[in-house]
Amino acid sequence: MTWNPQSPAAATPPTAATGPRTHVRALIAAALFVPALVAAKILVLMTEKGGRCLMYGGCAPFPGVLFLVLCGAAAVALVLALAAPARLRGPALGAQLVLELCAVGLVAAFP
Template sequence: MSWNHSTPQPRAPRSGTRVCAVVCAVLLLPDLVLAKIAVLSTETGSRCLVYGGCTPFPGVAFWALLGVALAAMVAALAAPEVAAKPALAVQILLETMAAGLVLAYP
């Protein structure tokens, strides 16, 4: 009886795409908090906080950006390297857009 003892082929090491995707996702919350503090420290933001009457925050657009950014992060973690790098770029772009949305609305 013969056993097939094939050795597994070593996988090509992935670059820091996975690490970068996770780090970007973890740093999103402090980024959003700092963006909100920056907006509230302006004259318009302070007036909005104290007296009210601000334009409503577009929550649906914000959550849609975060949802698609989460999907891009999952793609960057699970996809092969060829597709992971563009997914990481999309994740970073969408997280930047979410922070910009927070900066735009006091």
């Protein structure tokens, strides 16, 4: 290994290959977010408690503000994963996935 900045190994940074893959993964996660929410709601309504809640009411109110905050933060993380510098794309993708999973979990927790 040489320390010459003109060497071919120094010309390509190690994170250059992760850019397009991060974009594709962020877009796939965003595209699957709504179907995951629908699937979670259907699974919750298939339970006994969810069916009773649907038929007779009287369930705990859904925390809509928290859900909107999670969705908004996931959208910001998506924009960061698509437009941020290469060193921030991976953490932004991770944040996007965690926020989307939290939103799906929130939907699954309230019938």
